[in-house]
Amino acid sequence: MVSWQACPQYSDAVLDYLRIGPEDYPAFRAMMARMDCGTVRVPQDYRNPGGAKVTIALTRLKATDQAHRLGSLAMNPGGPGGSGYLMPEELMLGNSTVAQLNQQYDLIGFDPRGIGYSTSYDCPRTQDGDDGDYEPQAGPVTRAEAKKEYEAEAQQNASCSSSNPAFLSQLTTANVARDLDQIRRGxxxxxxxxxxxxxxxxxxxxYRSMFGATIGRMWLDSVVSPRAYDLHYRSSFTARTTEQDFALFASWLAERDSTYGLGDTPAKVSATVLGLRQAADAEPWQFSDVPIPLDGAFIAFLASGPNLVWDQAAPILKAMTTAVxxxxxxxxxxxxxxxxxxxEDPTPDGAPARFNETAGNAFLCNEDSSARDFDSLWKEYKRNLRQNPITGNATSVRPNCAGWTLPVQPLQLRRNNGSLVMSGHRYETLTPYPWVGQMQDTIGGQVFTVDxxxxGSAAMVPECATHIVSYxxxxNSEGKSCPGLQPRSSDDDTATAAAATVTGDNTSATSTRLTWPKPSSKH
Known part of the structure; x- marks a missing residue:
């Protein structure tokens, strides 16, 4: 059963931290006033239901049209490691179209185990681990540098995974699915x-594979591969997709050669950008008024952006051809x-935890079946650079699960004939479009294409959200595709900014503004 309790109250400073603008304060607080907050107690280890318990925190926005209520609609924004506690409110603020979901559905947000208001745990940092002060050398990553980073990550992961194995070993997607079913029961x-x-x-x-008979309707947006447990496969696939997408950017630049001067054919543009990347790695740019040198990874970053930022990346690429x-x-x-x-601004008092790094890593590493030894990861990295010469520098050596000591528990998916729509985004790189077809072959359902x-933008675009609401x-989704987020004028990025809020994925690429990330050990 659900234990209902008073909901947290948030200051204006917290709302700003949550990226809720002052114009939305009244609407957000009106939703908070009618929001129910509660917890359910579930087994830490479902194989031992009489043993230790953990708490799962949830929220409920009751349907406004109770006479035509269709039930409860639970939701999760991504991660792994992301909080979904306030997802109903954030979704409702996205646009008036998707807000219609709350007319006939109770919207259910929740923090998965290990995250936010649910039972969580933060691993201590090891003395020699990555403490955020690591400054990689400019230029190509050397084997020695990568090995040093790998060993530091392995030390941290070994320490973390052995510090609370009873809890951390139970951070799996299957257990969150079981928790979600307990929420349904509650x-x-x-x-x-x-x-x-x-x-x-x-x-x-x-969840569909384990509890298909208990699911009403399900919509999944930006669909992962059924091989999500294989981080090598995921990393290589996304790297290849990023390079393929650059070809579209190159065509766009070629059509605008009179403006940017990077080449009047896609092949010439590609050669110019590749030359910039190679020159930057050979001799990184150090400017007098920029605190860090800019190497090939900066050029790869500019070449890897979605079409919403091409008009920002293009003049930078042009400027780099003559920079001194x-x-x-x-x-x-x-x-x-x-x-x-x-x-970064300090986190204000009373702010909810939006992401738990320990949980995020545990969910990945408890299910990752790919090789974790340094030689395999180094070969993977070098192969990605070789196969993706323009954008490959945007990838990392990926030591995520090096040293993780807990046993692997791979995902297990099953086909089900229940109602399901899955939307894939034709050109996105984080969860490439082919994956939605792979998932359909594995678990069933219908594919919806966002162009x-x-x-994760589908719910934030009214033209797409209308299909979600209809479904x-x-x-019935009343169609098989929608345009999604398209390039707009510089003063019209409201919908895109909202999309960045709702995805909850710390690797989301939904911003309309380019921002070069501070170099870290995840070079």
Whole structure:
């Protein structure tokens, strides 16, 4: 059963931290006033139901049209490691179209085990682990540098996974699916519907495989591969897709050669950008007013963006063809890189935890069946660079699960004939479009195509959200595709910014503004 309790109250500072603008304060607080908050107690280890228990925190926004209520609709924004506690409110603020879901459905948000208001755990950092101060050398990553990073990550993972194995070993997608079924039982629902994005689609696929008879309607957006347990496969596939997408950017640049001067054919543009990348690795740019040197990874970053930022990346690429090392940075470069004076704002008191790094890593590593030894990861990295010469520098050596000591528990998916729609985004790189077809072959359902580049955007675009609302209302999506997020004028990025809020995926690529990330050990 659900233990209902008072909901947290959030200050204006917390709402700002949650990226809720002042214009939305009244609407958010009105939803909070009618929101129910509760917890369910579930087994830490479902193989030992009489043993230790953990708490799962949930929220409920009751349907506004109770006379025509269709049930409960649970949701998860992604991660793994992301909080879904406030996803109903964030989804409702996205646009008035998707907000219609709350007319006939109770919207259910929740924090998966290990995250946010649910029972969680943060691994201590080892003394020699990555403490955020690591500054990689500019230029190509060397084997020695990669090995040093790998060993530090392995030490941290070994320490983490052995510090609380009873709890950390139970952070699996299957256990979150079991928790979700316990939420359904606690709400006294015979069936419960579900909406998930990114890692939330992995949860949805597992939930459907385990509890298909208890699911009403399910929509999954930006669908992971059924081989999500294989991080080598995922990394290589996304790297290849990023390089393929650059070919479209190259065509766009070629059509605008009179503006950017990078080449009047896609082949010439590709040669120019590849030359920039190679030159930057051979001799990184160091500008007098930019705090860090810019190497080939910066060029790969510019070449890897979605079409929403091409108009920002293009003038930077143009500027880099004539930039002078040691002088002032071109204005376009400085706009993206900054001058080093900024920093992250402190988390305000009372703010909910939006992401749990320990849980995120545990969910990945408890299910990853790919090789974790350094030689295999180094070969994978070098292969990605070789096969993707322009954008490959945007990848990393991927030591995520090095040293993780807990046993692997791979995903197990089954086909089901229940109601399901899965939307794939034709050009996105985080969860490439072919994966939605792979998932359909594995678990069934219908494929819906979003013709954009943007991860998890379907609910934030009214033209797409109308199909989602129709599906959950009638069981019919009334169509098989929508345009998604398309390039717009610089003063019209409301929908895109909202999409970044709702995905909950720390690797989401939904922003309309390019921002070069500060170098870290995840080079």
């Amino acid at each position: 709400l006294d629902e015979r069936k419960m519907s579900y909406f998930g994005g990114s890692w939330g689609t992995q949860l949805g696929a597992v 090392r040691g002088g002032a940075a071109p204005a376009a470069v400085k706009d993206v890189v900054g001058d080093g004076s900024g920093g 954009d580049w943007i991860h 959950f209302s009638t069981g």
